Amino acid sequence: MDAKEKINTILCDALSDCANLVGGNSFLLRKIHSKLPTEAVHMNIENGDFLLVSQLLNAIGNILQFDEENQVCTAVVGSGFANMNPALVVAMMEDQTLYLAAYAKEGLIKQHTAEKALKNIVDSLQMLEQKADRKSVV
Numbered sequence: 001m002d003a004k005e006k007i008n009t010i011l012c013d014a015l016s017d018c019a020n021l022v023g024g025n026s027f028l029l030r031k032i033h034s035k036l037p038t039e040a041v042h043m044n045i046e047n048g049d050f051l052l053v054s055q056l057l058n059a060i061g062n063i064l065q066f067d068e069e070n071q072v073c074t075a076v077v078g079s080g081f082a083n084m085n086p087a088l089v090v091a092m093m094e095d096q097t098l099y100l101a102a103y104a105k106e107g108l109i110k111q112h113t114a115e116k117a118l119k120n121i122v123d124s125l126q127m128l129e130q131k132a133d134r135k136s137v138v
Contacts, residue, residue, distance in 0.1 A: 048098025
């Protein structure tokens, strides 16, 4: 299974789990979800903090994979309208650069789920860094 198929499977599983919570037919919805286009958004942060991002992903979502040695973390987080659309977020640190990628299924009404997921993570990171800066000044 290539990366694109794996991402599609993870997103369809997450959407089916959401459907199960509200009593939907997960098999039927899984077939529909697999046909939806996948939105992908990428971002790089110079001198990013991999462990801080991993902790943040753990706080706001469900960690699927955490590899501290290779510095890769994968999680499913809520995003889109009312945080009801799952997004797959991958964080990877390489050569002092933190690479972030978000993937999400988009239906007829575009929610920009992947874009909102990354924006939420970056905004939260900036807030945490500001708090840390204030504490170090005191």
